[in-house]
Amino acid sequence: MYALADCNNFFVSCERVFRPDLEGTPVVVLSNNDGCAIARSNEAKRMGIRMGQPMFEFRDLIESGSVTVFSSNFALYGDMSRRVQQTLSRFAPAIEVYSIDESFIDLNSMDPETDFDLWAKTVSRECRRCTGIPVSVGVSPTKTLAKIASKLCKQYPATKGGCWMYRPQDVEKVLRRFPVEDIWGIGRRYSRRFKGYFGMKTAWDFYSLDANWVNDEMGISGLRTWKELHGEPCIDFEDTVQAKKQIMISRTFAKEITESDDLSAQVSMFCSMAVEKLRKQGSCCGNTTVFIMTNRFRKESGKTQFESRLVQFPTATDSTLEINTAVMHATQEMFRNGYGYKRAGVILGDIIPADKVQLSFFDEVDRDRHSKLMKVMDTINRRNGRNTIGVASQSLEGIKMNREHLSPCYTTDWNDIVTVNC
DNA sequence: TCTGGGGTCCTAGGACCC
């Protein structure tokens, strides 16, 4: 058996923990730059606000006070996520943190006589009690089915946040009513295609397909999903954190950037952030890609550009100085006067463990000195806050973003701690 | 006027090897 613990409307729930007055009201959390909706309360969903919908399309609702909006506050969400994981691990032999708001739990080492329905309800209740976050806990023989079970909890309050789905007749009953596009592993493309082919609508329709047909049509990934629905576990449980194979930092800017120096300062900052992540996981990268782009929504001809540059390093590196030099060079090469840049990013690729780097006989970089300097930089920034020191080319003011509706960092900043008057 | 930011895996085809 596997469990999936999924936080309900996670970002909204985090905001509500410190704003209980918003319980039962429409709440939306916005993406960076207050661009579009990335989390919605059930009430906001019912009002028709869609996932990813641009804020300007529902500005009326905000201005009339019908909807409360928040800018995304990832310091808060990250910390709340950690608390939920901590609570879960009290009940779980092994936990796989799948995303900021979802964790899988491997229950196969538990006594098979366990009442998993009761177990799920208990876990959900304790998460709510300890963190304030409502969590849906689905238990089933495979991860894919556990996902479906957890969605069931959200739909039916009678489940009290926990649901064990395992009897074949129950699975069939659920799949017959479950939309095919909501299955984990079946996205928009496939579901649209299937609908066109033979009006496939429900998970049961997909379940009833021939395995060979699924394999031909969707490849091995689709077949795995099909088997998982049939109760055969095909997706590995990974309770150790895997090192990232690619690290990307990119942002959309609040205003178009037209000056080369401004753009460089932002890109340099992305570079520093990415390389810091790289060092944090104890890796080096073999290459870096820089991209810059103009506003993709602006349709007029002429001044649009998407351009990227890939730079290979002769020796894999984790030095901000070395990578930044390459990144700055690439940025200046791509920049064109007269263009307004709306988004840019830095990607680190070909990532390998730092202790597996193949040194080059012809290496011209003094890696010992760089490494010492990076250690000092990381220590200072960890102790005194992000971007206390950095390379000279990076922006001092941070990233230019609109965050008009930002909530306080209640749990991660002493200045924002809640005051209780009594 | 205003439209997010990350990631992974699989497959097909081309280049190249013996």
Added chain:
DNA sequence: TCTGGGGTCCTAGGACCC
């Protein structure tokens, strides 16, 4: 009319996830 038979590696693009 005939035109070998295996392989590996890399990359781009497509699909998916949150």
